[in-house]
Amino acid sequence: MSIKDNLINLKNKLPSTTKLVAVSKTKPIEDIMEAYDAGQRVFGENKAQDMASKHALLPEDIEWHFIGHMQTNKVKLIAPFVSLIHSVDSLKLAKEINKQAEKNNRTIDCLLQFHIADEETKFGLSYNEAIDIIQNKATNNMDNIRFVGVMGMATFTDDNIQIKTEFGNLLKSFNKLKATCYSTYDYFEEISMGMSGDYKIAIEEGSTIVRLGTLIFGERTHI
Numbered sequence: 001m002s003i004k005d006n007l008i009n010l011k012n013k014l015p016s017t018t019k020l021v022a023v024s025k026t027k028p029i030e031d032i033m034e035a036y037d038a039g040q041r042v043f044g045e046n047k048a049q050d051m052a053s054k055h056a057l058l059p060e061d062i063e064w065h066f067i068g069h070m071q072t073n074k075v076k077l078i079a080p081f082v083s084l085i086h087s088v089d090s091l092k093l094a095k096e097i098n099k100q101a102e103k104n105n106r107t108i109d110c111l112l113q114f115h116i117a118d119e120e121t122k123f124g125l126s127y128n129e130a131i132d133i134i135q136n137k138a139t140n141n142m143d144n145i146r147f148v149g150v151m152g153m154a155t156f157t158d159d160n161i162q163i164k165t166e167f168g169n170l171l172k173s174f175n176k177l178k179a180t181c182y183s184t185y186d187y188f189e190e191i192s193m194g195m196s197g198d199y200k201i202a203i204e205e206g207s208t209i210v211r212l213g214t215l216i217f218g219e220r221t222h223i
């Protein structure tokens with residue numbers, strides 16, 4: 001199956017309101033262009049340097065989404081063009097994104113990444129840490145960063161009940177933030193959850209953005 005066929009298949013399975021981020025990390029320019037020629041415009045990368053190099057070589061109308069843990073010293077590489085950063089997991093990172101966005105005279109949309117898995121290795125915030133970042137943003141007038149929703153990664157397991165519970169918890173956190181901080185802000189509307197192995201469960205639990213790599217581009221040979 002070609003990349004194009006994979007995309008067509010997925011589009012048929014996804015609700016029309018679900019945004020598809022084609023996760024192109026480690027994949028070459030040619031693969032991305034194949035997806036682009038099939039109509040895909042949203043791509044996700046997890047390394048700032050890779051995203052910047054690919055951005056320089058590829059069409060301007062691509063929406064670039066950053067999906068990995070980001071070191072603060074890398075924000076400046078993508079601040080001029082990134083569309084959505086899915087992975088704000090500290091106040092320090094939020095401050096740096098705000099600073100670099102201001103330098104570029106823009107506002108950068110971001111998601112608050114929650115820790116929902118039972119694995120130590122997955123980055124992410126607790127509910128109270130998220131509230132702390134939102135409050136800091138307000139008190140420090142961090143007007144060049146805008147939170148438009150939440151993101152989370154479920155545990156890597158074949159226990160579908162556990163995955164469903166974890167995504168359900170992310171949905172609950174989203175609803176609580178919406179009700180307490182963003183009830184009058186329509187832009188706070190995104191729940192980024194679901195990868196190749198668990199996107200169907202994520203959609204059942206209310207995902208608005210799925211991040212799919214393997215199902216589009218095939219297996220990665222390295223991380």
Ligand SMILES: *Cc1c(COP(=O)(O)O)cnc(C)c1O
Pocket residue numbers: 023025046067068153194195196197211212213214215
């Ligand atoms: C790699 C990655 C994905 C895509 O994973 P697949 O299993 O290949 O679909 C999604 N989200 C994040 C944060 C990733 O790092």
